[in-house]
Amino acid sequence: MPLLARTVNTPLLIEVRRGAVADLGPLLVDKRISAGGDVAVVVGPGQGEKIVELCMPSLGSADVFTVAGGTIDAANQLGDRLRTRSYDAVVGVGGGKTIDTAKYAATRYGIPMVTVATSLANDGIASPTASLDHEGGKGSYGVHIPIAVIVDLDFVENGPDRQTQAGIGDAVSNLNSCADWELAHEVRGEPIDGLAVTLARTGAEALINHPGKITDDGFLTTLAEALILGGIASSVCGSTRPVSGGDHEISHAIDHLFPGTASHGEQVGLGALFCTFLRGETERFGQLARCLHRHGLATTPADLRLTDDQFVEAVRHAPSTRPDRYTILEHLDLSADDLRTRLGDYVDALRDHLG
Template sequence: MPQIFVSPGKYVQGAGVTGKIGHYVVSLGKKALILGGQRGIESVRQNVIQSLTDHHVSYHIETFQGESSDNEIKRMCDIGRDQAADVVIGIGGGKAIDTAKAAGFELGVPVVIVPTIASTDAPCSALSVIYSDDGVFERYLVLPKNPDLVLLDTETIARSPVRQLVAGMGDALSTYFEAAACARARAKNIAGGTMTQAALAIARLCYDILMRDGYKAKIACERRVVTEALDNIVEANTLLSGLGFESAGLAACHAVHNGLTVLEETHPYCHGEKVAFGTLTQLVLENRSIKEIEEVITFCRLVGLPTTLADIGLESASSERIRHAAEAACIEGETIYNMDMEITPDKVYAAMMAADALGHTHKHGEENAYLQSSAFIL
């Protein structure tokens, strides 16, 4: 089986780069369908519209309805055809971005991604996560190519909700552990091949940057300023995690997230928040050392990521409902089967409950432990 590494055509990150979007888009198309959530578009509207106008790129703006569902993708495609769009620009968070990538594929036009939050690793990948109109995970849509351009303005990220940046850390937190599991199992990556050493190294670098700079980046975002730590975490959340998960592979962390989406109580929580709990579940499944588990829990508690079922709205959920989520994590075709072990719903349920118990043991003194730990370089 060949080794395959994939990436976006171009990745541009920096303060104020949305003001240069026309320079990059004009070589891709002359009529843009811009789609995104209202808040996301408003956060960059002035820069984007001025730059597109300066470069003689016309545009139509359409508000994203909230779910990357088949119905929403079809609606955007219909609008794109009506507008004769020859490039799609997706602005906002993960679900708007996934919709833009899928619509661009269906329309057969280049795709430009402008994240306004660093909450997921969706921007760089050739993958759209498809949900029902009610927000329940349905499937992964693997696309034939990655976005042509990812343009990430760190000034916009610094002004975004801190919770979204932290959720991005939760998504990125899974990257190395899933990559390592796929390496042990010699599992296929999202691109249909096996991983390169570069992909595994990128996944490890992503984890190391989170441990080193995650807390500092959160503080910077709280003060709405761009620091080197924030720059590094934006890159880890978006580029490194995106390259790592797609070119190395997914395993239990994301499968548990997908299973959790069948429980309506988890719907108000961000993708990365649920992935963080999925990461703890995978560590328990693998019987990782208590030192590794404590390092992850300590980090999560400090930056504000979930470590218990209560943290994702399931404090009152019955054991039967948690078991239902475990069963959904184990449906045929799920990425949990990239683990190099026998997988059953009973094992996943047990790991979820044990992860919850471990999370409850670390409710006090996390910040002091983090600051004193040599594992975290401040």
């Protein structure tokens, strides 16, 4: 009897620890990604000099490129510069904008991509997508999944707390995204990928139940792993379905209607909490509310400096941001008046769970 299985693309290397940037050269040699350091190191304008100082001693043949902005133009310009020489890999070192710029440019020219994350703001560190600004706004582009994902906890710890908090919101929102996917499967017969759901939900469950703080190595490692698993989950099923549900629709709507409100992670965290309430999942709602509150994330529209009417407008607009996606928002299709009533009930429920 034949054994039926599928091949899953995952990074060759996943390393989460302190001092990873300084050990970049040996790590690439160990996994046979680059024996001689013939790589393009892409850094952002913020910590670029410090990063280069740490990693260049072990990457003697590397070229360093500085990028800024996280735009499609910056990614195309970087791609043009990568044509001047043959590289074993493109190494994106920094936060989300730098990594997404490097991912897009590397994919454009078929060069393996290595992520070296110095912040944990979202699951882009391991995902097969790049979020880049263009003249019409922000676009999401399909890219190759990184061949290696390295997270340096020294940089994460010394970075802004808001970036780490955003990463928490992004990671735990996967619980809602998976629930929305299961709803679409049940109601509309949408195909669902159990492996992708397992990966996305397992990382989020580990994080939501972790007792640590954002200053603890154990908690930061769990956060990094949750974000990486979310990225791999998207790669497994070929879409963002396991990591993007009604929570992301709400965030996209806020970005469109009230740009500059908050970070992506803060907005999807609140969106996930509200969607969980709409589904009537009382136990999960309390669990998620306590997690967000414990780590200083928004649990009410006011925490994001949005009025109730603005939040209702965003939730009403949310389904139009992803017309192809079926979530609890499309399922209930609540009017503005109904949403105002539900929002009031939501705030009352928060008081019961948070005291």
